[in-house]
Amino acid sequence: MDTQLTWESDLEKARVKAERERKFMLVDFSRER
Amino acid sequence: MSYPSPNVQSLIAEWFVPVRLLLNRAEDRIHFRHYRVIWTPTIAVLDRRGVDHYQSPGFLPPDQLLSTLRIGLARALTAWSRYDDAADQLRTVADDPTNGLAPEALFWLGVSWYLKSRSRTALMQAWQRLRDDYPTSVWALRVPPGQDAPEP
Numbered sequence: 001m002d003t004q005l006t007w008e009s010d011l012e013k014a015r016v017k018a019e020r021e022r023k024f025m026l027v028d029f030s031r032e033r
Numbered sequence: 034m035s036y037p038s039p040n041v042q043s044l045i046a047e048w049f050v051p052v053r054l055l056l057n058r059a060e061d062r063i064h065f066r067h068y069r070v071i072w073t074p075t076i077a078v079l080d081r082r083g084v085d086h087y088q089s090p091g092f093l094p095p096d097q098l099l100s101t102l103r104i105g106l107a108r109a110l111t112a113w114s115r116y117d118d119a120a121d122q123l124r125t126v127a128d129d130p131t132n133g134l135a136p137e138a139l140f141w142l143g144v145s146w147y148l149k150s151r152s153r154t155a156l157m158q159a160w161q162r163l164r165d166d167y168p169t170s171v172w173a174l175r176v177p178p179g180q181d182a183p184e185p
Contacts, residue, residue, distance in 0.1 A: 002148070004042045007053040011064055011083075014052040018081040024109050025079040026049035029070045031056040 041102065048106055049078075078105035086112055100126045100134040107141055116149035127159075129160035136170035139163040 007028070008014035018025050036042055045051055054061040056073055064070075067075055068085050077086040087105035103122040110119035123145060126138035143159030146152070160176045167173050 005036065005045055005051050007051045009053060009055075011052055011054065014050045015079075015081060015083055018050040021050065022081070023048055023050050024081065024106065025083075026045055026051050026105075027064075027068075027077045027079055028051070028053045029056070029065060029068070029073055029075040029077065030053055031073045032058075 036098075041095055041099050044099060044102055044106075060084065076101075076105070078109050080103075080113065084112075096132075097134065100132055100138070103182075104134060104138055104141065105106055107138075107145065111141070111145050111148060116145045119145045121147075127162075130166065136163055136167040136172035139167070140172040140175060 008017065011025075011027070012026050024030075036045065054064050056062065056065060068088075070077070070088070074092065075088055075090045076086050077089075079085050087108040089101045089105065093101055103126050103129045107119040107122040109124065110116075120142060123138045124144040126132055127142055128137050129135060132138075132184070139159050139162055143156045143163070146159060147156035149155075164173045164176055
């Protein structure tokens with residue numbers, strides 16, 4: 001259902017992206033079903 | 034967790050880089066320990082240094098999830114001294130009297146206004162509204178006793 005969002009799976013890569021885009025990170029701590 | 038609501042997706046896209054970490058994935062477990070996450074799902078708002086500012090455990094319906102994200106975002110914005118942006122997010126939640134998260138939003142709205150202005154009057158504008166409109170809320174109880182409404 002997450003049609004518009006691309007979820008990162010690597011926290012460090014996400015951090016670099018957040019730095020570049022001047023955004024925060026939303027981390028979904030989850031588990032595979 | 035699924036994020037089917039367009040409003041939720043829009044807020045995430047505007048303000049966040051979304052990350053999904055899985056307990057089942059061995060390399061992710063260090064992050065569960067680091068951020069002290071003991072339940073799935075939990076969502077956390079982190080800044081770009083990796084500092085966590087807000088966590089919310091469990092599932093939420095879309096409307097409550099949206100409000101929760103706004104409060105979490107506002108907490109991070111406040112920590113980064115972006116008080117006006119934080120207040121914008123908090124007001125959206127606080128101004129809806131049917132929103133169960135309005136008391137929490139009002140509490141942090143007062144904090145945000147105070148940190149911006151160092152004005153007790155600004156703080157109490159939000160906190161008096163919190164006490165008047167939601168007197169039984171645990172967030173109203175967090176306002177120290179003896180705090181009076183500001184002078185008109």
